[in-house]
Amino acid sequence: MFPNLSETLSVSRxxxxxxxxxVEIGIRKGLPNFQILGLASQNTKxxxxRLRLAIESAGFIFPFATIIVNLxxxxxxxxxxxxxxxxxxxxxxxxxxxxxxxxxxxLALGSVSLSGRIHASEELLELLWASPKTRETIFLIPSELRERHLPEANYIYLSSLEEIKEIDWLPEIITFPPLEETEPxxxxDKEILNPSQMLAFxxxxxxxxxxxxxxxxxxxGTGKTKLAQLVSQMQPSWQPSDLNLDEGIPLSARYCLNGKVKPRPFRQPHHTTTEQALVGGGSSLTLGEVSLAHGGILFLDELTLFREKAIESLREPMEAGKIEHARVLTRExxxxxxxxxxxxxxxxxxxxxxxKTCHCSKKQIRDYLRKISGPFLDRISIHIHLFNQNESRTVEVVREDYRRKLNEAMDFRMARLVEERKREVFSSPAERMNGGFEKSLLRFxxxxxQNTMQLARTIADFNLSSTVKEQHLLEAYEFVQNSLFFEDLN
Structure with missing residues (x-):
C-alpha cells in the first residue's frame, strides 16, 4: 500500500x-505514530x-495512522x-x-492554538518580510496581520482551521503603500542653553x-546626558534608502507598524552591559544594542564605566556600519x-x-581614561568639551525649528549626493585648505x-551650502582638535 503524500511550502531562519x-507529509497505514524529521526546533517537535487537538477542535479527523513530516x-x-x-x-x-x-x-506561515485559531507574532512578521517572493507565490497567513504593513505580494488570510472549507480562495494582492512616519x-519644545551647551548642541x-x-x-551637571536626550527627539526623518536594505530582514520589518514608520531608535544601555549584549552574538545569534540602534543613536553614558572589551568591540561597527559574527557552521x-x-x-x-577643586593626580586621570584607546577615539569625529565656566543661559532652542532645519539639510545632502554621482564629480573640502591650515593638521x-574633511562637508550641508567654505573647515577643525585633550594628559 503506497502512502498518501502532500507538500506545503513555508520558510525558516x-x-x-x-x-x-x-514541508513533506506522508501518511500510511500502521501503528499511530507522528514524527517530525529534518532538524526541527524543539518548539516544532x-x-x-497540539496540532492533533487543533485538527479535532476544528471538526476534522486526525488520521489514525503513521504520519511522517519531513522538513x-x-x-x-x-x-x-x-x-x-x-x-x-x-x-x-x-x-x-x-x-x-x-x-x-x-506558502503557509502561522501558529495554531489548541482551539484551531491561527496566530501571528512580530517574529512571524519579520519572517514574512524576508521570505522569497514571486508573482506565483501566495502567502497564507493569520488574519491578525490584515491591518499590518505587509510587503507587496499575494495574500490569503485565515483566522482558524474551520475556515479552510469556507473561505474564498481568491488571493488579495497587496501593493507596497507609501509609508508615513510617526512623530517622535x-x-x-523649548530649551534655554548657555553658549557652551549651544556649541555642543x-x-x-x-x-x-x-x-x-x-x-x-x-x-x-554640565548637561551631557540632557543634550543627548534632546537631540534624540530631533533625528531626521527616514530616507527611502534606509527602509529598503539588503540585509535578509529589512529595516522596515522592525520599525514599521500598521503602515507607519516608528521614529529612528535611541538606545541607552547601562554601563554594566556585556560585550555580547552590546554587539550581539551567542549560539542563537541575537541582535545586540549596536544593531538594535541601526539607523538611530546608540548613547553610551559614563563611557569609562563600561568594560574595556565592550568599548573596543564597537570599533568595527563604528567604521563599517555592520558587524560580522563567525561561527563553526556559519558566518553572519x-x-x-x-x-x-x-x-x-x-x-x-x-x-x-x-x-570646583579637582583632587585627582595626573596619574589617576590617565588611569581613569586608559579604557578609551586611541583607535576608538580615532573613529570619533566630533569631540565636545563641557566644563563649568559659570556661563549664563541665554540661547533659546526651539525643537521644531531645529528638526525642520535638520530635515531640510538632509534633503539637501541627499540631492547633492545624487547630483555628484551623476556628474561623477565630488566636492573636496581640501580645495579650501591653505598652508597654515594644513600645518595645523600635522598632529592628526x-x-x-579624513574626519575633519567629512565633518566640514556635513557642516556645509547643514548650512545648505553647495561648497565647503573656510568657516566650515575651521568649525570642523575645532571639534576634531578637541581630541588632543587625551594626548595632552600624557
Whole structure:
C-alpha cells in the first residue's frame, strides 16, 4: 500500500539566512505514530499533540495512522520557524480532507492554538518580510496581520482551521503603500542653553546629519546626558534608502507598524552591559544594542564605566556600519549603522578643568581614561568639551525649528549626493585648505584628517551650502582638535 503524500511550502531562519522549506507529509497505514524529521526546533517537535487537538477542535479527523513530516532541506537546523499551519494543511491534504487549490504556490506561515485559531507574532512578521517572493507565490497567513504593513505580494488570510472549507480562495494582492512616519514622542519644545551647551548642541546636530560619532567630555551637571536626550527627539526623518536594505530582514520589518514608520531608535544601555549584549552574538545569534540602534543613536553614558572589551568591540561597527559574527557552521553579517554618542567625566572626581577643586593626580586621570584607546577615539569625529565656566543661559532652542532645519539639510545632502554621482564629480573640502591650515593638521592621524574633511562637508550641508567654505573647515577643525585633550594628559 503506497502512502498518501502532500507538500506545503513555508520558510525558516538560521541567523540572518532565510530558507525556503518544503514541508513533506506522508501518511500510511500502521501503528499511530507522528514524527517530525529534518532538524526541527524543539518548539516544532512539541507541536505534535497540539496540532492533533487543533485538527479535532476544528471538526476534522486526525488520521489514525503513521504520519511522517519531513522538513526539506533536512540537513539544516530550523531555529526560527512557524510550521504549525503548513504541517496542519499537509496532514489534511494527505488524508483527503482538503484539496490545495494552488499546488506548489501556497506558502503557509502561522501558529495554531489548541482551539484551531491561527496566530501571528512580530517574529512571524519579520519572517514574512524576508521570505522569497514571486508573482506565483501566495502567502497564507493569520488574519491578525490584515491591518499590518505587509510587503507587496499575494495574500490569503485565515483566522482558524474551520475556515479552510469556507473561505474564498481568491488571493488579495497587496501593493507596497507609501509609508508615513510617526512623530517622535516629545518631552520638550523649548530649551534655554548657555553658549557652551549651544556649541555642543550644534555639534550633535552635525552628528545626526552626517552620522558622525561624537564624544562629550565634561564635569558632572554640565548637561551631557540632557543634550543627548534632546537631540534624540530631533533625528531626521527616514530616507527611502534606509527602509529598503539588503540585509535578509529589512529595516522596515522592525520599525514599521500598521503602515507607519516608528521614529529612528535611541538606545541607552547601562554601563554594566556585556560585550555580547552590546554587539550581539551567542549560539542563537541575537541582535545586540549596536544593531538594535541601526539607523538611530546608540548613547553610551559614563563611557569609562563600561568594560574595556565592550568599548573596543564597537570599533568595527563604528567604521563599517555592520558587524560580522563567525561561527563553526556559519558566518553572519548584522546591520550596525548607528551614530554612537558617548559621554564621560574628565577624571574620577569629575572636577578636572571645572570651577570646583579637582583632587585627582595626573596619574589617576590617565588611569581613569586608559579604557578609551586611541583607535576608538580615532573613529570619533566630533569631540565636545563641557566644563563649568559659570556661563549664563541665554540661547533659546526651539525643537521644531531645529528638526525642520535638520530635515531640510538632509534633503539637501541627499540631492547633492545624487547630483555628484551623476556628474561623477565630488566636492573636496581640501580645495579650501591653505598652508597654515594644513600645518595645523600635522598632529592628526590620517583618519582624523579624513574626519575633519567629512565633518566640514556635513557642516556645509547643514548650512545648505553647495561648497565647503573656510568657516566650515575651521568649525570642523575645532571639534576634531578637541581630541588632543587625551594626548595632552600624557
Amino acid at each position: 538560521i541567523g540572518r539566512e532565510i530558507l525556503l522549506i518544503r 512539541e507541536s505534535r499533540d 526539506y532541506p533536512n540537513h539544516k537546523p530550523k531555529k526560527v520557524s512557524f510550521f504549525d499551519l503548513a504541517i496542519t494543511l499537509g496532514i489534511l491534504e494527505a488524508s483527503g480532507q482538503w484539496q490545495n487549490p494552488f499546488p506548489q504556490r501556497i 514622542e516629545s518631552t520638550w 550644534s555639534g550633535l546636530c552635525y552628528s545626526l546629519l552626517g552620522r558622525h560619532h561624537a564624544l562629550m567630555v565634561g564635569n558632572p 553579517t548584522l546591520p550596525a549603522d548607528c551614530t554612537v554618542i558617548a559621554a564621560l567625566n574628565p577624571c574620577p572626581c569629575g572636577n578636572y578643568l571645572g570651577i 592621524s590620517y583618519r582624523q584628517k
